[in-house]
Amino acid sequence: xxxxxxxxxxxPVNGTGRLSTGWWGMLCLVATEGILFAYLIxxxxxxxxxxxxxxxxxxxxxxxxxxxxxxLLLGSSIVLEIGLRRYETARAGSPxxxxxxxxxxxxxxxxxxxxxxxxxxxxxxxxxxxxxxFTLTGFHLAHVLAGLFALLVLAVWSWQGRLRRRPxxxxxxxxxxxxxxxxxxxxxxxxxxxxxxxx
Amino acid sequence: MATxxxxxxxxxxxxxxxxxxxxxxxxxxxxxxxxHKQIGIRYLVTSIVFLLIGGVEALVxxxxxxxxxxxxxAPEQYDQLFSLHGVTMxxxxxxxxxxxxxxxxxPLMLGSRDMAFPRVNALSYWLYLLSGVFLYVGVPLGQAPNxxxxxxxxxxxxxxxxxxxxxIYALGLIFLGISTAVGSANFVVTLLRTRAPGMxxxxxxxxxxxxxxASAANLLAVPSVSLAxxxxxxxxxxxxxxxxxxxxxxPLLWQHLFWAFGHPWxxxxxxxxxxxxxxxxxxxxxxxxxxxxxxxxxxxxxMVIGFGVWVHHMFATGLPAMAISFFSAASIIIAIPSAIAVxxxxxxxxxxxxxxxxxxxxxxxxxxxxxxxxxxxxxxxSAALDWQLTDTYFVVAHLHYVLxxxxxxxxxxxxxxxxxxxxxRMMGERLGRWxxxxxxxxxxxxxxxxxxxxxxxxxxRVYTYPADLGLGGWNLLISVGAxxxxxxxxxxxxxxxxxxxxxxxxxxxxxxxxxxxxxxxSPPPPHNFDIIxxxxxxxxxxxxxxxxxxxxxxxxxxYLLDVGRETIGTTPMDAExxxxxxxxxxxxxxxxxxxxxxxxxxxxxxxxxxxxGLGLAGALGVLVAWLAPAPPVEAQKARIYA
Amino acid sequence: xxxxxxxxxxxSHPSPQRERVxxxxxxxxxxxAPTAWLGQLIASYSLSSVACxxxxxxxxxxxxxxxxxLLLLINLASLAAGTVGIWLAWAAWRRSRREKAGGRHTLxxxxxxxxxxxAVSALIVSGIFLVAIAAEAAALLILQxxxxxxxx
Numbered sequence: 004x005x006x007x008x009x010x011x012x013x014x015p016v017n018g019t020g021r022l023s024t025g026w027w028g029m030l031c032l033v034a035t036e037g038i039l040f041a042y043l044i045x046x047x048x049x050x051x052x053x054x055x056x057x058x059x060x061x062x063x064x065x066x067x068x069x070x071x072x073x074x075l076l077l078g079s080s081i082v083l084e085i086g087l088r089r090y091e092t093a094r095a096g097s098p099x100x101x102x103x104x105x106x107x108x109x110x111x112x113x114x115x116x117x118x119x120x121x122x123x124x125x126x127x128x129x130x131x132x133x134x135x136x137f138t139l140t141g142f143h144l145a146h147v148l149a150g151l152f153a154l155l156v157l158a159v160w161s162w163q164g165r166l167r168r169r170p171x172x173x174x175x176x177x178x179x180x181x182x183x184x185x186x187x188x189x190x191x192x193x194x195x196x197x198x199x200x201x202x
Numbered sequence: 203m204a205t206x207x208x209x210x211x212x213x214x215x216x217x218x219x220x221x222x223x224x225x226x227x228x229x230x231x232x233x234x235x236x237x238h239k240q241i242g243i244r245y246l247v248t249s250i251v252f253l254l255i256g257g258v259e260a261l262v263x264x265x266x267x268x269x270x271x272x273x274x275x276a277p278e279q280y281d282q283l284f285s286l287h288g289v290t291m292x293x294x295x296x297x298x299x300x301x302x303x304x305x306x307x308x309p310l311m312l313g314s315r316d317m318a319f320p321r322v323n324a325l326s327y328w329l330y331l332l333s334g335v336f337l338y339v340g341v342p343l344g345q346a347p348n349x350x351x352x353x354x355x356x357x358x359x360x361x362x363x364x365x366x367x368x369x370i371y372a373l374g375l376i377f378l379g380i381s382t383a384v385g386s387a388n389f390v391v392t393l394l395r396t397r398a399p400g401m402x403x404x405x406x407x408x409x410x411x412x413x414x415x416a417s418a419a420n421l422l423a424v425p426s427v428s429l430a431x432x433x434x435x436x437x438x439x440x441x442x443x444x445x446x447x448x449x450x451x452x453p454l455l456w457q458h459l460f461w462a463f464g465h466p467w468x469x470x471x472x473x474x475x476x477x478x479x480x481x482x483x484x485x486x487x488x489x490x491x492x493x494x495x496x497x498x499x500x501x502x503x504x505m506v507i508g509f510g511v512w513v514h515h516m517f518a519t520g521l522p523a524m525a526i527s528f529f530s531a532a533s534i535i536i537a538i539p540s541a542i543a544v545x546x547x548x549x550x551x552x553x554x555x556x557x558x559x560x561x562x563x564x565x566x567x568x569x570x571x572x573x574x575x576x577x578x579x580x581x582x583x584s585a586a587l588d589w590q591l592t593d594t595y596f597v598v599a600h601l602h603y604v605l606x607x608x609x610x611x612x613x614x615x616x617x618x619x620x621x622x623x624x625x626x627r628m629m630g631e632r633l634g635r636w637x638x639x640x641x642x643x644x645x646x647x648x649x650x651x652x653x654x655x656x657x658x659x660x661x662x663r664v665y666t667y668p669a670d671l672g673l674g675g676w677n678l679l680i681s682v683g684a685x686x687x688x689x690x691x692x693x694x695x696x697x698x699x700x701x702x703x704x705x706x707x708x709x710x711x712x713x714x715x716x717x718x719x720x721x722x723x724s725p726p727p728p729h730n731f732d733i734i735x736x737x738x739x740x741x742x743x744x745x746x747x748x749x750x751x752x753x754x755x756x757x758x759x760x761y762l763l764d765v766g767r768e769t770i771g772t773t774p775m776d777a778e779x780x781x782x783x784x785x786x787x788x789x790x791x792x793x794x795x796x797x798x799x800x801x802x803x804x805x806x807x808x809x810x811x812x813x814x815g816l817g818l819a820g821a822l823g824v825l826v827a828w829l830a831p832a833p834p835v836e837a838q839k840a841r842i843y844a
Numbered sequence: 845x846x847x848x849x850x851x852x853x854x855x856s857h858p859s860p861q862r863e864r865v866x867x868x869x870x871x872x873x874x875x876x877a878p879t880a881w882l883g884q885l886i887a888s889y890s891l892s893s894v895a896c897x898x899x900x901x902x903x904x905x906x907x908x909x910x911x912x913x914l915l916l917l918i919n920l921a922s923l924a925a926g927t928v929g930i931w932l933a934w935a936a937w938r939r940s941r942r943e944k945a946g947g948r949h950t951l952x953x954x955x956x957x958x959x960x961x962x963a964v965s966a967l968i969v970s971g972i973f974l975v976a977i978a979a980e981a982a983a984l985l986i987l988q989x990x991x992x993x994x995x996x
Contacts, residue, residue, distance in 0.1 A: 005210065005759050009839040011849035016835040018781040024318045024395050024771065031387035031421060039425035042462070046429070046444070046455055052894065053452050127440060131450040134442035138433070156826055168834040399851070402858035404961035495955045499968045506878045507976065510885045522896035522990040527983035528888050535976040738855040740955060750954050752945070753855050760851040775867075776858050776958055844848045 019172045029176045033183045036146070040187050043142055044194050047135045059132050061124065063199035068122070072115045073192050076147075079108035080185040087178055091170045098174055099161045105181065106154040109147055116144055136195060143184070143191050150184045153177045210758050211732045211843060219764055223315065223728035226788050234788035236320035237728060241327050242306025243624060246617075248331055249299035253610075254691075256290035259283050261688055264648075268681040270669040280665035281348040282367070286341070288351030289371065292471070293378055294334045296609050297416075300474040301326075301385055303616055304413040306624065308389070310719035310726060311407050313398025313735040315769040316785050318391040321792050321828070322384050328796035329381035336803060337374035340367055347371035350663060352464060352515075353434075355445040355456045360438040369438060369807055372431040377803045379428040386417035386424075394774040398718070400737035400755070401777045404498075407717055407740075408491070411498045412477025415505045416470035422509075423466040430459035439809065454519060461512035469508040471605060473501050475612040476543060479565045482619045483547060485715045486562035487554025490741060490748065493546040500539035500546075507536045517588045526585045533583030540576055544569065559713075560634030564615025567642045571607025575600060578653065593663075596656025602649045614641070614694055621698070622712045626724045627705030633697040641690030647683025651676045716741035721757050733843050734761040734770050737777075762843040770840070782840055795824040859958035861943040865936045870959070873936055873966035876929035877973035884922035884980055891915055896990030912988065919981040926974040933966035 020026055051058040086101020095101070120140070125133040157177045160166050166174055225235040235241070263283055266275045275283065305323060309316055317323045340346040348367045349358035358368045393414045397406070434456065436442035443449025445456050484491045491497060513521065513529035547569050556562060578600040582588045591597060614637075621629050655676045660667060667673060711720040720743060722731055735757045739745055742755035761770050763782065771781035798820035805814025847854035895911045936959075941948070943957030948964070955961050 005843050007215065007762060007764075007841060007843055008848075010761075010842050010851065012839065013837040014779065014782045014840055015837045016782045017784055017832075018771070022771070022781045024391050024783065027391040027394055028319060028322075028387055031390055035383050035387070035421040035425055038422045039429060042426045042429050042459065046433070046459065049455055049458065050444070050450070050452055052890075053454075054450055056450075128442060128449075131443045131446075131452070134436065134444060134449075134451075138436070138442075138444075152822065160831060165831045171831070173829065173831050400855050400858060402958040402961075404955040404958050405858065490953065493952050495952045495961060495964060496968060498955070499965050503878075503969055503972050506882075506973075510882055513889070522893060524892045524896055524983075524987050524990045525889050527987055528885055528892075528980050531979040531983050532885060532976060535972070535979050538972055538975065736851055736854050750950075751956060756847075756851070756854045759847070759854070776862070778857075779852050842851050844851055 017172075019168070019170045020175060023172050025172050025176060026179075029179050033179060036183070037187065040142070040190060043139050044190060047139055047194055050131050050135050054131070059136070059199055060130060063201065064196055066196055066200075068115055068119045069192065069196050072112055072119070073188065075108055075115070076112045076185050076188050079105045079112070080182050082108065083178060083181055087174055090174075093169065097161060098166065098171075099158055102154050102158040102161060106151055106158065109151050109154065109181075113144065113147055113151070116140065116147075139191055139195065143188055146184045146187065150177075150181045153180055211762075215762070215764060216727070216732055219729040219732060220727050222764070222767055225728065230790075231788060233793050234790050236316070236324050236786060236789060236792070238305050238309050238317050238320065238323055239624075239726065239728075239730075241323050242302050242304075244327055245298055245302030245305055245330070247302075248327075248334070249295045249302055250695075252290050252294040252334060253299070256287050256295060257688060257691065259287040259290065261684060263287065264681040264684040266665065267667075268678050270667050270671065270674050270677075272666055275665060277665045278348065281663075282344075282346040284663060285347045285350050285353075285371075286338075289337060289347055289374075291605070292351055292467075293375065294330075294337065296471040296605060297382065297420075297467075298330055299613050300413065300416070300471070300609075301330075303478065303613075303620070304389060304409070304474060307620065307719055308392060308410065308413070309396070309730055310623075310722065311410060311717055312392070312396060312401060313718045313731060313737060314392075314396040315730050315734075315763075315767070316396075317388055318396050318783075319388045321786050321789050322388045324789070324792035325795055326381045326385035326388065328793050329384070329799060330378065332796055332800045333374055333377035333381060333803075336377055336800065336807075337370060339807075340370045345370070347374075352460055353456075355434065355437075355453045356447075358434065359446060366807065369435060372435040372438070373803050373807050375431045376428045376435075377799070379424045380799065382420050382424050386420040389413055389417035390421070395771050396769060396783070397772055397777045398735045398737050399760070399770065399772055399777055399779050401772075403775055404495070405737055405740045406498075407477070408480035408494070408497055408501065409474060409477035411501050412474035412480075415502050416473050419466045419470050419505050419508070423463045423470070425463075426459050427463035427467075430456055430463070433459075435806075454516070457516050457519065458512070461515040462509075464515065465512045466505065466508050468605070469505050472608040473505060475609045475616075476501070478612040478616040478619075479547065479568055480543070481717065482561055482616060482715075483565040484550050484554070485619075485713050486557045486559060486565070487550050488557065489550065489554040490716070490744070490750075491546060492549040492553065493542070494740065496542050497546045500542040503539040504536060507532060507539070511536060514583060514585075514588070517585045518592045523585070530583055530585045534580065537576065537580050537583075540572075544573060544576075559618075560629070560631060560638060561615045561619040561713075563635065563638040563642075564611050564618065567638065568607060568611040568615065571603055571611060571645070574650075575603030575607050579604060591656060593661055594656035595652045595660045595662055598662050599649050599652035599656060602652070606645065606649075611641075617694075617698070619713065620719075621701065622705075622708030623719060623724050623726070625702060625705070626708050627701055628708050628712060629701040629705060630697050633693060633700070637690050637693035637697060639690075640693055641687055644683050644686030644688070644690050648680050648687050649683070651680050651683075655680070711743065716744035718742055732762075733758060734763065736760045759844050760842065762841045764841055765838075779840075782838060784835065791824055791828050795821055795828070798824060858956075859943065861940045861957070862959050864939045865959055865963065869932065870936055870962050870966065873929060873932035874962065874969060876932065877926040877970040877977070880922040880925035880929070881973045881976050881980070884919060884977055887918050888915055888980060888984065891918075892990070912984075915984055919977075919984055922977045923974070923981065926970060926977045929970040930967065930974060933963055933970050936963035937967055939963075 015022055017023055083101055083105040087098055089095035090098040127134055127137045157173060225231040225237050266272050345365045345367050347370055353371055433444040437444055437446055443451040445451045445453050480491055480497055511529055511533045514533045517526055582591055618629050618634055655673050660673055708724045710723050718735055738753040738755040739751040741748060745754050767785040767787055769783050770779050771783040772779050798817050802814050802817030805817055940960040940963050943960045951964055
């Protein structure tokens, strides 16, 4: 006769990383958002390919602000990665500093990007290039803001001591999202800034 | 039959599981439930309500078109009706009804206790319901979407269509897209992580293959139309120039983005329905599906090719013939996987011992309609022929054969088939046959002549036509067929309602079917299975009879997991248990988030930015509460019954 | 460990020969041909559109010299990739064909043995997509021009 007993093996409950369902859910989110950017870049390229006259109107955009800003955003990913690895391997006592420095760098990126916007000689409704430019970079900016929001929420949770478990699932999810936002920027940066440059 | 020894688990234990998983009673439970079975039934009921609304819209149009020069509808009313009809059927009925089946059936078929993200499941339903209502808010004002379901610019730019009609369409589709995306992600993760131990990917029912393929495709396709709609809304609201030629925009960009979504989407509307047939038809042929592996792969292949055929909707837009020919080739090749599936069904019927019950009739009827619709699709894949046929009633005939034939017939057959599981009662057989024959004959009278009037040159989307076109007789016949078809649907609904209270008791497995959903009681308890099954083959309940495999699935011993709401998490490919998943219970968060999103979209529609901002802020707040980290739980030894 | 201690051991593993074909290899066999086809389609479409458009007056592809040759090379590369996909799938099938009882007909009908199921899936998928790649290439070879005649 069967009876109620316990299995021999210990199984994690909910788990983190690939064991958890949240990790896979985050990958689905990243996949659908990634393809959204692919469609945005396709649209930008399509409008450019069909354009009559200069594309971009008035020549290639300057790299003076955008290039350093790119390094700033990439640097923020590196800071986050190092900080979280140190935390996971118990070399750091708290993820809080890494989260805050990353958020500060992300915030600086947003400010530089807004400055870049205000420097543009055209406005959103000037022409197809302008609306595509602001929409593509604006979508990315919105994702950076969402990532910043996530980082700050994680910082609060960490401060409250709710992320004690190592590795922690919320931290892992925030980390995937922030890296995603940075990698997408490379595609956006290439589309908007690098492709139109004349050698 | 595998051993289903009922009540082996002590009653007291079953009650404990039931109490753990049961939705709270009363109004709170109604709004807070995360039970996939309740959500699945809600999806089914809501989508059938939309089917009826869309159907009534179609009937009104058929009265208008019954004779030349009728004056029942003004042109503007007709525009709104055919647009609403298309939007309702394609977006609010066809996919959600399949989500209903899958939501209800997946955990039962996979031997699990719920979907991977039960609260996301509830969220996806509430978003669907509210976005459906949103798409209809313009109706009382006489300002419903009026640009057809694919809503081409420049007809729909502000200059030519200044009302809020198109804004409702654009924002409504983005809104619905959120529901589709979160629902699809839930299916994908559920598939990868919550199958019963032993159910490796080669032991999944075809419905599961169909739905996961459609879900993965939706994740990749829906952003395209959401983006197109956003661009259109920006064009209309803020003077952007994405589609406006005056500002160097490109009207064809709309068509590219729309169809890059639209074609994968129509496959998403049919693949799970084909899965319904692949799983249920063999039960009525008393044998397994012929060529399971080939059919599973045909499903995936159809979807992948479906991403490379979107330009065949744009053959007549003046693209270079060279460019068109690539897409024509792909559109012809896509017939190969479809043919694989058709021949598998035919071989299953041919080599089986068919039992002519109502579901069988619907599935066999589906095969016929699929072949007719497939052939007319194959014809229009040829660019030269498409130039003759595009924008005529021939295309209307084609799309109704494929969408009604491949979606609605399997859906109705599927309801006849799984109604006993959902309610514990059989549906009436006599009325069932009447409903099938009325629907089938009405359908063909209504839609087959459309091929003819299309070939005779009748354009689609016209509110009336002159008498000297000589098509009055055909059109009258079409309208009569449409009403006959509607009568068939009505008979089906009457049967449904009568059977709810008067149907014969079903028992757990009235059709003597092979898959796991039939191993539990009808209707299933809130926790689905007392013990999570251990699966040894694709037909756990037919193993003794088929002798396909030497081993036997275990349904009465295995993981019990009775400490709180728990189910087993398994590896993506081979379904080896590797984690205990603790599931959330009743929650108002999904409804709260859906309401905040609704507020956001209403604000955007009215250009009331404060309201939109409130909605967004509320949504973020709910999300933070939703994702708040739970206190960590140590690893455990799972409770088992062995 | 008996099934009284670990219930999943009540049935044998669904893919006993999973070690014989590595997962990345199986995955590559599955996606190589479809990816090649999608790449071929998108490259062919966008390149031929560039060559044939911009003002809508060109009939020959020689507006951009060498473009047709480039398209041909892309098509040949896709055919090659599809063939490699088939070969990988075939090799995986050879290694895992005895994973469970029954030969290829049983596998097509019943699907037992997860490794060989994926191998034969890759074979079917690669086969269909190789046909698709060939059909796309045929379009290129038959037309050779942006449009028959001067209807543009």
